[in-house]
Amino acid sequence: MPLTNPTATVRELIREHYATLTQSERKFANSLLENYPAAGLASITIVAENAGVSTPTVARMVQKLGFKGYPHFHKSLLKELQAKVSGPTQRRDNWVSDAPESHLLNRFSQAVTQNLSQTFSNVDTESFDRATRQLANTDGRLYVVGGRITRALADYAFTHFQAIRQRVTHMTSSSATWPHYVLDMVEGDTLVIFDVRRYETNLQNLAKLAAERGVVIVLITDQWASPVASEADYIFNCWVEIPSAWDSNISTMMLLEALIAATQEEKWPETRDRYERLDQLFDHTRLFRKFS
Incomplete structure (x- = not known):
């Protein structure tokens, strides 16, 4: 199941799909949210043990959120963590490397409009x-x-x-x-x-x-x-x-x-x-x- 919203954070995906989770899956989700995102940055075995659930429970939950598997989920959390701590120079490097060949005003307007909509x-x-x-x-x-x-x-x-x-x-x-x-x-x-x-x-x-x-x-x-x-x-x-x-x-x-x-x-x-x-x-x- 592909991500319904590729720009959403893992926290937002949990909130969006929370009603569909089983009791054990919710236990892992709550454990993750209590210490977010650090609780999900270890191996699947460790995060399952820390949350008091089985590894299949973790695997099922991340798939319900739209991830291909735990490695995909783990990579998304790492990306969020990197985004949190990035400074101005790194932020500029990130968008310049992917910048389309259109005027900055157009890209700026598009980004702001999308930000408002998502917010x-x-x-x-x-x-x-x-x-x-x-x-x-x-x-x-x-x-x-x-x-x-x-x-x-x-x-x-x-x-x-x-x-x-x-x-x-x-x-x-x-x-x-x-x-x-x-x-x-x-x-x-x-x-x-x-x-x-x-x-x-x-x-x-x-x-x-x-x-x-x-x-x-x-x-x-x-x-x-x-x-x-x-x-x-x-x-x-x-x-x-x-x-x-x-x-x-x-x-x-x-x-x-x-x-x-x-x-x-x-x-x-x-x-x-x-x-x-x-x-x-x-x-x-x-x-x-x-x-x-």
Whole structure:
């Protein structure tokens, strides 16, 4: 059985086919997901033993996912791992070696369009709605943080969420200051984390500290998923590869804007009142030019 979606990760294939798996196959799948992808990088005998299942069980499951056999499955996991840790130079080499003879603008447009399609087709709507309600819940404080590249997304998110609701904190990108924020975190608070490859160790540490305090974590990451996923309550995977040494934030931004719009609607008409009062303050400070 060929792969139904050659671009899908093994994690996504497991989720897609999970309902068709037997109890023992699900046991292996769960073991793999708990320590992904490391739990699947050994020989078939070792991974079966570690999961407490038989080798035929592993062989049957990988075939149900669409792989020709365990070597094909193993190779796919290794490719995902390599993609996770690749730097800008290697990323550019990867796409240049396979680049078609068309203008960069055309290839860029095609890649971005495909990223957007894959990102939104893989969003679980029920999880999206629950995350939206959590983001709109002002009983707890909302914290937003990003990393070296994604701090721009965190800043954008903060600007909008601060207008939509009360009690929003933009954590600085300096991890040395994070213990001060964690000190005030309590159960029921929400932490939005942006983390894409190459994943930042400090963000994973922050997620662990927040999770220990009962903070609900919303992770916005790439298709391979940041290690923060092991601590997150809501995970949104965004496809990011483009013909460049750098990954794209376009699908990530689109997903963020969808969350912002949904949170705004969840809080309406309270948000409308905030918008109107905010405009009055803008008028008072003459921040924006008015045309008569």
